[in-house]
Amino acid sequence: MSETDRSRRRVLAGLGLAGLAASVGCEPRQPAASAEVRAWDHSADVVIAGSGAAAISAAIEARAAGAEVLVLERLPKLGGSSAMSGGVCYLGGGTPLQKALGFEDSVEAMHDFIVAAGGLHPRLDKIALYCEASLEHFQWMVDHGVRYIPKFSQEKELPYDDSSLYYSGCELAHPWRDIARPAPRGHVPAVMGHTGGRAMMEALLAAAQAAGVKMMTAVSCERLVREGDGRVTGIQFTANGVTKSARARRGVVLACGGFIHNREMVRRYAPELYECSTPWANAGDLGIGIQMGMGAGAAAVRMHQGFAILPVYPPERVIKGIVVNARAQRFIAEDSYYACIGHETAYTQHGKAFLVTDADCSYDPGDFRMPLLAEAESIGELEAKGGFVAGTLAHTVATYNAAAARGEDPLLHKHPKFLAPLATAPLRLYELDVTRAFCCSHTFGGLETTVDSQVLDVFGSVIPGLYAAGRTTAGLPTAPYIASGISVGDCTFFGRRAGRHAARETA
Ligand SMILES: Cc1cc2nc3c(=O)[nH]c(=O)nc-3n(C[C@H](O)[C@H](O)[C@H](O)COP(=O)(O)OP(=O)(O)OC[C@H]3O[C@@H](n4cnc5c(N)ncnc54)[C@H](O)[C@@H]3O)c2cc1C
Numbered sequence: 055m056s057e058t059d060r061s062r063r064r065v066l067a068g069l070g071l072a073g074l075a076a077s078v079g080c081e082p083r084q085p086a087a088s089a090e091v092r093a094w095d096h097s098a099d100v101v102i103a104g105s106g107a108a109a110i111s112a113a114i115e116a117r118a119a120g121a122e123v124l125v126l127e128r129l130p131k132l133g134g135s136s137a138m139s140g141g142v143c144y145l146g147g148g149t150p151l152q153k154a155l156g157f158e159d160s161v162e163a164m165h166d167f168i169v170a171a172g173g174l175h176p177r178l179d180k181i182a183l184y185c186e187a188s189l190e191h192f193q194w195m196v197d198h199g200v201r202y203i204p205k206f207s208q209e210k211e212l213p214y215d216d217s218s219l220y221y222s223g224c225e226l227a228h229p230w231r232d233i234a235r236p237a238p239r240g241h242v243p244a245v246m247g248h249t250g251g252r253a254m255m256e257a258l259l260a261a262a263q264a265a266g267v268k269m270m271t272a273v274s275c276e277r278l279v280r281e282g283d284g285r286v287t288g289i290q291f292t293a294n295g296v297t298k299s300a301r302a303r304r305g306v307v308l309a310c311g312g313f314i315h316n317r318e319m320v321r322r323y324a325p326e327l328y329e330c331s332t333p334w335a336n337a338g339d340l341g342i343g344i345q346m347g348m349g350a351g352a353a354a355v356r357m358h359q360g361f362a363i364l365p366v367y368p369p370e371r372v373i374k375g376i377v378v379n380a381r382a383q384r385f386i387a388e389d390s391y392y393a394c395i396g397h398e399t400a401y402t403q404h405g406k407a408f409l410v411t412d413a414d415c416s417y418d419p420g421d422f423r424m425p426l427l428a429e430a431e432s433i434g435e436l437e438a439k440g441g442f443v444a445g446t447l448a449h450t451v452a453t454y455n456a457a458a459a460r461g462e463d464p465l466l467h468k469h470p471k472f473l474a475p476l477a478t479a480p481l482r483l484y485e486l487d488v489t490r491a492f493c494c495s496h497t498f499g500g501l502e503t504t505v506d507s508q509v510l511d512v513f514g515s516v517i518p519g520l521y522a523a524g525r526t527t528a529g530l531p532t533a534p535y536i537a538s539g540i541s542v543g544d545c546t547f548f549g550r551r552a553g554r555h556a557a558r559e560t561a
Contacts, residue, residue, distance in 0.1 A: 078340045080319045082348035085278040086290055097301035098124035100556045101289055102309060103275040103343060106134025108524025108545035109309035110258045112553030117265040119557035124300060125267055126291055128274040128338045133255040134311055135335040140212045141250025142222050144539030146239040147188045151219050154204040159237035161185050167234035171224050173532030179505050180530055184547055191547050199257030203244040211368045216244040223537020224391040228467030240539045278346050286519035305519050305556030309549060312497035312525035313341025323357035326400045327495045330362050334494035343526035347501040350520060351511040357499030359533040362396035364486050364493050366409060373472045375411035376454055379403045382446035387466040397534035400488050407486040413478040423492040424484040431479045440483045451476055500527040507552030521556050523549040
């Protein structure tokens, strides 16, 4: 280790971030044999690794089913990425909030939207169950202290005020608006300033603590403990550098989040996400839960998929611009959810795209999310400054403008309210290059689980005693990600099922 490395580590350790400096590697983690465990330092019916939305939902339900529950969190603070999030939970089928605000919705419409707009070959069993149980899940969130108020936001973005309902994804964009009757399904805790995740986790953590869930922080789970017959019966963790063992009489739940901060793992499994400029999750998102599951023989699937957001909006006026690729061709309707724009750019356009605006739809000066590449008085000049092949951008803009003047977009069907010819100078070209623009990402791939969150091995058999939920699993979120709230919805809903099922396991 060089002197620079040593001093960097000292600084990180001083900041309490020593765990980040130490590489956790990429490899599956071989479980310890129970015979190796000399003594159990702790024991509970259900032991849960992690303390985000998936873990705490599991803890609450396991406790409600009568189990003694121990939560182990790697970081000094509880809540995970869930507490950093907007707290948006994707719910529908006619929730009390939707009804109070006059929106009609049905289980079928919600189901059809998720199935049609998401990635290929999704887990239909999970989607069906999630949609059918959506009303019950809404009520569970409310019963556990998550507060929503009947206030709707028109914004095409997570409300900054305390509104609790909005269109959080692609519901109104083509072709989804014609495939499934649109309804706003983004349910947000009623707090100001994008702090819904914190409010949600404060409520769930308080409910878990009141129910008697035991929690330990600054302890990092490292390896599962397994019997000779393959049953998982505990977990080993480090506390202040000392290895300890916790016995799980009924089950272990892995809910350690995803792996966006394990850069080697991201490079190996999800190279497109590796390119994205801004890894977006809490510091514990290191893939250790996935590694522990894989070491016990679990299948890890959809590991290349994730959330790549290019937040071109807000402001909404920017949607009147056009997004083109390096050949100056449009490839996605600009009113698509920004994670769809990010996904298409990262995965199908080699990470490079551009946004063309005119004076009426540019960003405000000083908004540096998307680097400004060129400014010009005419499209020809902008095309030359942007390095496009002569005539290509001019052709795209002329075709777009002619149709937009008629209120049409025959190529990509952007909603008419965002259509206007790009004509007023100065014209501007912004870079939507995933390495240079603000492009945030996290991972969707993880352990394969049943609808009861039991972990499956590579042969499709249940690994006895092992459960997983949230971004440690491959759940409802698939790429392209079609709406905010599907991740938190998946974490809380399938976390609950993990806790309930684990609590019922015979010791
Ligand atoms: C800024 C931001 C906004 C977002 N907004 C939304 C939104 O509004 N709606 C939505 O659906 N999604 C949103 N997401 C995504 C969503 O927050 C996450 O996908 C989701 O919260 C993950 O929950 P989880 O329970 O799986 O993991 P987490 O909430 O990350 O919890 C995992 C916990 O496990 C701990 N851990 C990791 N390894 C170990 C170990 N070895 N031992 C013990 N503990 C360990 C971690 O430290 C962490 O605390 C957002 C993400 C970000 C970053």
